[in-house]
Amino acid sequence: MKVKSLLARPFAGIVHKQIKKAAENSVEDQDRILKELITKAAKTDFGKDHDFDAIKNYEDFKKQVPIRDYEAFKPYIEKIKEGKHNVTWKGRPAYFAKTSGTTSGIKYIPITNDSISNHINGARNALLCYMVQSGNYNFSDGKLIFLSGSPELERTKDVPTGRLSGIVNHHVPKYLRTNQMPSYETNCIEDWETKLDKIVEETLSKDMTLISGIPPWMQMYFDRLQEKTGKKVGEIFPNFSVMVQGGVNFEPYKNRLIESIGREVDMVELYPASEGFFAFQDNYKEPGLLLNTNSGIFFEFVPAKEIENANPTRLSLKEVEIGENYAIIVSSNAGLWAYNIGDTVKFISKDPYKIIVSGRIKHYLSAFGEHVIVEEVEHAILQATKQANVGILEFTVAPMVKAEAGKSYHEWFIEFDGPPPADLEAFALLIDNVLREKNVYYEDLIAGNILERLKITPMQKNGFIEYMKSVGKLGGQNKVPRLSNDRKIADGLLPFALSS
Template identity: 60%
Template sequence: MGIKAALSKPFAAYVHQRNQAWMQQPVQTQQKVFTSLIQKGTSTAFGRDHGFKDIRNHSDFTQAVPIRDYEGLKPYFEKVKKGEPNVLWPGKPIYFAKTSGTTSGTKYIPITADSISNHINGARNALLAYVHQTGKSAFLDGKLIFLSGSPELDEVSGIKTGRLSGIANHHVPAYLRRNQLPSYQTNCIDDWEEKLEAIITETLHQPMTLISGIPPWVQMYFDRITTKTGKKIKDVFPDFSLFVYGGVNFEPYRAKLFESIGKPVDSIELFPASEGFFAYQDEQEDPGLLLLLNSGIFYEFIPVNEYYNEKPRRLQIEEVEVGENYALVISSNAGLWAYSIGDTVKFTSTSPYKVVVSGRIKHFISAFGEHVISEEVEKAMRQTMQLFPEVEVIEFTVAPFVSQSAGQSYHEWLVAFGQPPQDEMAFRQELDQQLRQLNVYYDDLITGNILAPLKLTPLLPDAFQQYMKSQGKLGGQNKVPRLSNDRIIADALLELKVKS
């Protein structure tokens, strides 16, 4: 056992013990975070505008500070971008995390000196939790790859600006940097396909032990290696033992990814975003992600069916229930106040508090009042694939087709198959039935002849890669929405369907 692997175990035990302290007092921990945030925010422009000096409790806060998304807080973000201090948080941010928005264009999310540790320690502690729980630490002595965006940073009003993954790259601990691949020069390549080839060249003959990234881009990396070598990943990287991922639901990718690897490997799911690092999987046998309650973020939870109400309930941590679907709202030491991040979560446990990411509040189909969400289409696909074991799905998305003729509208599933079903009609019928069982409103629309059963449109295996490339979003942290309430993406993908 190498020195890094050996030293990680006592450090992991220390971090585990510290986590237990706040996990055993979750409500008090969140209250301390709330109080600290309000005290710090009182001296800011936002705090003065919203009467922070008179806020004593959460009820006062909900009266004074409405829920907003990026567009709602944009006037404040613009002031921060111009270099004004003390706007949302004391002083100025040390970074802007730049991310793409659908309605707001490019978004600039502040990261402050107080909030940077949330991002860095969250990822670190996820690995240490794995070491503590499993006793496995040998991966720390091998080579580690993080498929991420460029670490090159620009400046906006003197504030360093770049993709979150690129910013995080500058904070990889020194003791891991010598193990890290790809090289800085390769990581800075903008073109994803050129970058991928360079990554393969650098890693192909290295003792890779940990591979991390968004599943569809890791799959692309694996596919290129297999094409180049004719081997399974286990034979190219025999020491590969840990896969770390986040950003999308892993289940639709799991079967193909592990088939590419050729052996079981442990995995850790993370819940990171430009706005904060919220949760990580701390137990291998439990898919729930430990919600980080002590990390400078105060959480509120809105029942999804109330999200668009004029005054939805804003629940605190002690008020949530297992199995309910909530929109996640945060206030943080990055200067985000009652900020709706757009993700929805379900609690799997309240002792400790653990969540799974169930979808995006804006990613749904309700063209006919059915309100189908990401979790439902992913579960329908997963359960259907279990009945058709020959099927491999690379990627898919769902969109409505609205017809002017009664009973002729439908949901269109655009699917890139690695291996298509032997009986496409039976697969389609089962997929439709699974969704009907998961969503009663969709079932009612089918029964009432308002909607026709779903249409299945097979796409070329690399259709989504071609689409993302055409949008300038190939690789990195970019991903295609699982479903949309319009046909913008669907109509573009139809150009890439399999010719019958």
């Protein structure tokens, strides 16, 4: 055992105990955090506008502070961008995390000196918990790759601004710098394919022990490695033992990633976002992500079906129920207040509080009143692929609205892992039947002869990659939404579909 893995053992044990203890006090910690946030921000512009001095408890907070999305919160962000101090949090942000929004264009999410530790320690804590649970400390002696955005930052007035993964890259602990791949220069390359080739060149001869990133971009890295060597990733890197992933549902990518590796490796899931590091898999052998309840973030939960209501039900942690689909709302020491991040989650445990990410509020399909959510389409295609013994690489769903002859339907764009099934209609029927079982509104529309059954448009090999390249969103944290309510993405994908 080398020095890093030797030192990691006692440190991991201490942190793991702290995390378990915090999980036992989640409700109390949430109450304390809300009070601390309100006290510290009382003299800010936001605090004065919402009479923070009069807030004594959570009920007061709900009355004083309405739920906002980015568009509603934007006037405060604009004040910060103009150079004003003490707008939503004391002083000025340490950074802006720049991310693209579906309706707001580029979003600027503040990260403060108080909130940066939440982003840094979240991933660290997940790995330390993994060490304790698995007994695998040795991976910390090898090379660790983080497939991320460029760490180069621009400035918005005096605030350094860039992608979250690039910002976090500046805070990697010194003791990991010698292990970190790729090099800083390579990480700064903006063109994803050029960057990927350089990453392969730099890592091919290294002792890679941990690989981390968004699943589709890890798959691209694995594909390039195999093209270069003709070998499985697990053979190229014999000591590769841990894969860390997040950003999208892992299940649709899991089988092909394992196939590319050629053997089993341990997997750890994270739930990071520009607005905060919300949860992580504290036990790699068990499903669910431990909610980060003691890290400067106060969580609220709104039943997803009510999120568009003028006065939706708002619940604190102690009021949630297992299995309910909730929109997640955050207030934090980054200066966000009752902020709707756009994600939906479900609790699978309340002792401790563990969640799964069920989808995006904006990423649902309800062009005909069916309100199909991401979790449902992912479940349907996974069940169908198991029954048909078919592999898929990527997919998305959009409505096909027929104004004249014929009935409307859902169009599924699917890139298969190999040739499409010989009987594509039979495969579509498998998906359709599962989706009908999962969503009663969709069932009613099909049974009532209002919608036709779904139809599949198979994509060319690398069709989704080529589409992302065509719209300038290849690489980084970008991904194709699973669901849309219009044809914008669908029409963009058509040039990359297989000819009929």
